Amino acid sequence: MxxxxxxxxxxxxxxxxxxxxxxxxxxxxxxxxxxxxNHAVGFVKVDCVDKFFGKQCNPRFGYCINHKRFVPVDMMDxxxxxxxxxxxxxxxxxxxxxxxxxxxxxxxxxxxxxxxxxxxxxxxxxxxxxxxxxxxxxxxxYWYFGVLQRGWERTARVLVQEKGELYKSIAKQMSAFGVDEDMVKVLLEKMKLMDKKATDWTEADLLAVSKQLRMKTKxxxxxxxxxxxxxxxxxxxxxxxxxxxxxxxxxxxxSEFALRQASKHGLIDYIPGESDFTIKEGIGITDVQRKALEFIRENVLKRFGxxxxxxxxxxxxFDFLHYVAIFPGGVGKLTDKEGRVLPDCFLMPPGTTALDFAFKLHTDIGNHFAKAINVKTKMPIAKDVPLHNLDVIEILVH
Ligand SMILES: Nc1nc2c(ncn2[C@@H]2O[C@H](COP(=O)(O)OP(=O)(O)OP(=O)(O)O)[C@@H](O)[C@H]2O)c(=O)[nH]1
Ligand SMILES: [Mg+2]
Known part of the structure; x- marks a missing residue:
């Protein structure tokens, strides 16, 4: 992602x-x-499940402060x-x-x-x-529209002659955007365009479909x-x-950049996304730095939270992509071989099941899946039921 x-x-x-x-x-x-x-790694912030178990975790990737876990995500500028x-x-x-x-x-x-x-x-x-x-x-x-429209007349003629499936052809044309056949099928049905002959499509139809596909994929x-x-x-x-x-x-x-820099250099205590920070006294903060930080406190944090x-x-x-944060763990055993507590947290797409999660951990674990357990409740869960945000899952293999 x-x-x-x-x-x-x-x-x-x-x-x-x-x-x-x-x-x-x-x-x-x-x-x-x-x-x-530019590409680099940013972090989403979730309530770490270590608190539930009365522990302090040791993330392999990202970090955790006061039970707020920062999970890596790829970002592009x-x-x-x-x-x-x-x-x-x-x-x-x-x-x-x-x-x-x-x-x-x-x-x-x-x-x-x-x-x-x-x-x-x-x-x-x-x-x-x-x-x-x-x-x-x-x-x-219009960028999507440009790609969909490219060669449309020819494609439409061939489709009508050969009685091909229009939705498949659109999915192929738009595949580089992450569009798939199911997505187009559902969309054309919803827009009542499924049975419209490709050669009868207007520019407005193409633009409307482009817009919908764009909204879905971007x-x-x-x-x-x-x-x-x-x-x-x-x-x-x-x-x-x-x-x-x-x-x-x-x-x-x-302001966020200034706070994170100040925190990195040990001038303040600040957890990303929080509503306040504290200046560490006796560190040698300059008057200019103090003034800049107080400006942020008064004009940004106090006004906007x-x-x-x-x-x-x-x-x-979480709100747009509806991803869920899932922790691998075991009942009575939350550490890995190196003794790290709850070392991993994975961001998984919506609808991820215990079986999908097993495959995410390792193909072998997926192939030898026997049973999944919700570590918080210690209850078994079905392999084909979607997991919830902040679930801790143990996969047993045979
Ligand atoms: N006051 C204020 N200025 C900001 C903020 N964010 C960015 N700027 C300023 O806006 C200017 C442009 O910032 P950039 O981050 O380079 O903008 P960009 O969108 O990456 O610009 P391009 O790479 O040219 O497309 C710089 O002078 C920044 O210091 C902000 O939150 N507040
Ligand atoms: Mg820039």
């Missing part, structure tokens, strides 16, 4: 990426700072997109190709209105960010960034009013 960061240039994608991963991608206040996509990207503007075609790999898109919007759709600096509250929300998705939709949630800029609150309110059906999470990537970055990542993985 890959989380993609998309949006207009200078909206703060690389800053969001750095705040989540501390990867050190280049950031600057001019458009197209990022050209080549992509070059900025401008209106007309699907027609190649601002190297849009090339940049769109990078988005192909993403399972979910975080649309980073400059909610402070300091930059326009082209990423040019115009000054705080000067640009209306409401305009940005639609353009990006239209670019994605769902978009909004990170309304730069909330530390005074006056941004009104813009957030207007964004939420203009798009009530969207998930819009206010955030300040720059958190910096929002962690909330955006969690929303992408």
């Amino acid at each position: 890959i989380i993609g960061l998309v949006g207009a240039p200078s909206s703060g994608k690389s800053t969001f990426f750095n705040a989540s991963t501390l990867a050190g991608a280049e950031t600057a206040n001019y458009p197209f700072t990022t050209i080549k996509a 992509i070059a900025g997109l401008v209106p007309g990207a699907h027609e190649g503007l601002g190297m849009g075609n090339q940049f769109l190709e990078d988005i192909r790999q993403a399972n979910v898109c975080i649309h980073v919007v400059d909610a402070s209105g300091s930059t326009n759709e082209k990423g040019e600096f115009v000054g705080p509250l000067k640009h209306d960010p409401v305009n940005n929300i639609k353009f990006l998705e239209e670019e994605l939709d 769902p978009v949630l909004i990170a309304a960034n730069k909330i530390d800029v005074p006056g941004t609150e009104d813009n957030i309110k207007r964004l939420k009013e203009a798009f009530p059906e969207y998930v819009i999470v206010p955030c300040s990537s720059e 958190t910096t929002g970055v962690q909330q955006v990542l969690n929303a992408a993985v």
